[in-house]
Amino acid sequence: MNWVITLFMALSHVSISAQICSPNDSLQLVALNRGFSNPFWTLTNPVKTWRGITLNANGFVQQINLSNARLSGTIAALQLPELEYLYLHNNSLTGSIPFFNCPKLKKLFLYLNQLTGTIPNFNLPNLNHLDIGRNFIGGTIPQWNCPQLNWLDVEGNRLQGPIPRFP
Secondary structure (H helix, E strand, C coil), X not given: CHHHHHHHHHHHHHHHHHCCCCHHHHHHHHHXXXXXXXXXXXXXXXXXXXXXXXXXXXCCEEEEECCCCCCEECCCCEECCCCCEEECCCCEEXXXXXXXXXXXXXXXXXXXXXXXXXXXXXXXXXXXEEECCCCCCEECCCCCECCCCCEEECCCCEECCCXXXXX
């Protein structure tokens, strides 16, 4: 019976610690929320309860999925070391695509917004899907550092020039 109680306590500790968001990631999410014209999250609630946020086992933000959330405003520059998936598509977000310092980012979906400006010179070594189609982005497609990129959708923008070769 003692081993059952010990096992239960150990598992309870793991699940509790996994639900606490890292302080830096919490601040990054607050900055993202402040960029929205209609703040999306109630900041007094724990991050684990925020719609569209998935934390990994270590309490870092792994996924942000705010697609189809009727958001307006701008996208904050993010520094989330464990973020793998960022879905902000099909909203009414404006402004430029910011710099993302998210080295583990695999999927970035920003299509169907009202984004303007140019495409940043991304340095996202794990990015394999980038969809920024159906916005108002101009300029050219830069030769960025995204060696894993195998899906690129820029359709419906105001881009000029050739599509660079990617590794």
